[in-house]
Amino acid sequence: MSAVENRPVDADEAGMRLDRWFKLHFPGLGFGQLQKLLRSGQIRVDGGRVKSDTRLSKDQIVRLPPMVTGLGASGKNRSHHMTATTIRDRNDADVLNDMMLYQDKKVFVFNKPAGLAVQGGSGVSRHIDMMLESMRSKKGEKPRLVHRLDRDTSGVLVVARTRGAAAELTKSFRHRDTEKIYWAVCRGVPRKREGRISTWLVKERTEEGDRMRVANHGEPDADHAETVYEVLETAGQNLSWVKLSPITGRTHQLRVHTASIGHPIIGDPKYFDVENWEFPGGIQKRLHLHARQIRIPHPDGGMIDVSAPLPPHMEQTFNLLAFDQELAGEDNA
Numbered sequence: 001m002s003a004v005e006n007r008p009v010d011a012d013e014a015g016m017r018l019d020r021w022f023k024l025h026f027p028g029l030g031f032g033q034l035q036k037l038l039r040s041g042q043i044r045v046d047g048g049r050v051k052s053d054t055r056l057s058k059d060q061i062v063r064l065p066p067m068v069t070g071l072g073a074s075g076k077n078r079s080h081h082m083t084a085t086t087i088r089d090r091n092d093a094d095v096l097n098d099m100m101l102y103q104d105k106k107v108f109v110f111n112k113p114a115g116l117a118v119q120g121g122s123g124v125s126r127h128i129d130m131m132l133e134s135m136r137s138k139k140g141e142k143p144r145l146v147h148r149l150d151r152d153t154s155g156v157l158v159v160a161r162t163r164g165a166a167a168e169l170t171k172s173f174r175h176r177d178t179e180k181i182y183w184a185v186c187r188g189v190p191r192k193r194e195g196r197i198s199t200w201l202v203k204e205r206t207e208e209g210d211r212m213r214v215a216n217h218g219e220p221d222a223d224h225a226e227t228v229y230e231v232l233e234t235a236g237q238n239l240s241w242v243k244l245s246p247i248t249g250r251t252h253q254l255r256v257h258t259a260s261i262g263h264p265i266i267g268d269p270k271y272f273d274v275e276n277w278e279f280p281g282g283i284q285k286r287l288h289l290h291a292r293q294i295r296i297p298h299p300d301g302g303m304i305d306v307s308a309p310l311p312p313h314m315e316q317t318f319n320l321l322a323f324d325q326e327l328a329g330e331d332n333a
Helices: 018-025 031-039 075-080 092-099 128-135 163-174 253-260 312-321
Strands: 005-008 061-064 100-103 107-112 154-160 179-187 194-206 209-215 223-235 239-246 289-297 303-307
Touching (some): 092 128, 128 154, 154 303
Antiparallel strands (some): 005 061
């Protein structure tokens, strides 16, 4: 039988409203139920009565009555706190199950932590493609990657469980039948709150390694790249929360495109090159780019529509800047 639990507020949850904290940890608890438990004093913070819009602080203690602790938490919410560091000593199957946002007989959808590579490469000792060996089917078939995310980008990653599903999903990406939504925190505020960025991109070798740059039309090996963006909220003129929807799928496209209009994504070690820019206090120096949502045709018909909660470092930034995730009303997470 479940018992009363006293749970501390994590550092990356500081500034979060109490009702959003419950939505994150206990999605099965309805708002009406939450209000009733608050009014009766069964839910308390640091021993005191609170309201649903109370802002939480690090290390405060939330009292959880038995009816709440009995709800448990879904894998989706466990994945919210995962980082490349916290999974280091855990076995592959357990990590992938905790990352799981959606699964059926044909498809897996994971919430990839920032810092975990999708495929192998120089200096990469562990990656998603290798970890998928632990999820072979009874027939011995290994799940297949059908798209990629940069190592430091977190969020939604679709994996096919069968050869046939891989072919159908890959076709959807190639034919642009897939809608992808990313969230980024950028330096400054774009003059136009909505817009379309259309350029040519080409890979070039530098002393720091390969990187993409904006190219001229007709330049050898250059590919066309197109991104739609919308500014959702701002913190003065210093930072902006931007929704990015890539029309094409070029390497580092979103990172190069935001930089090309003078508003690079903060924490980007490769494309953020603004001189004398001081990182805001309390915000981690990590890439603030998250694959928030994907809508893709299912191999058997219908649509897969999955959203991923923010990684800890971006949740911390949103709390610090008081960005309200409810403003992205079209998202279902």
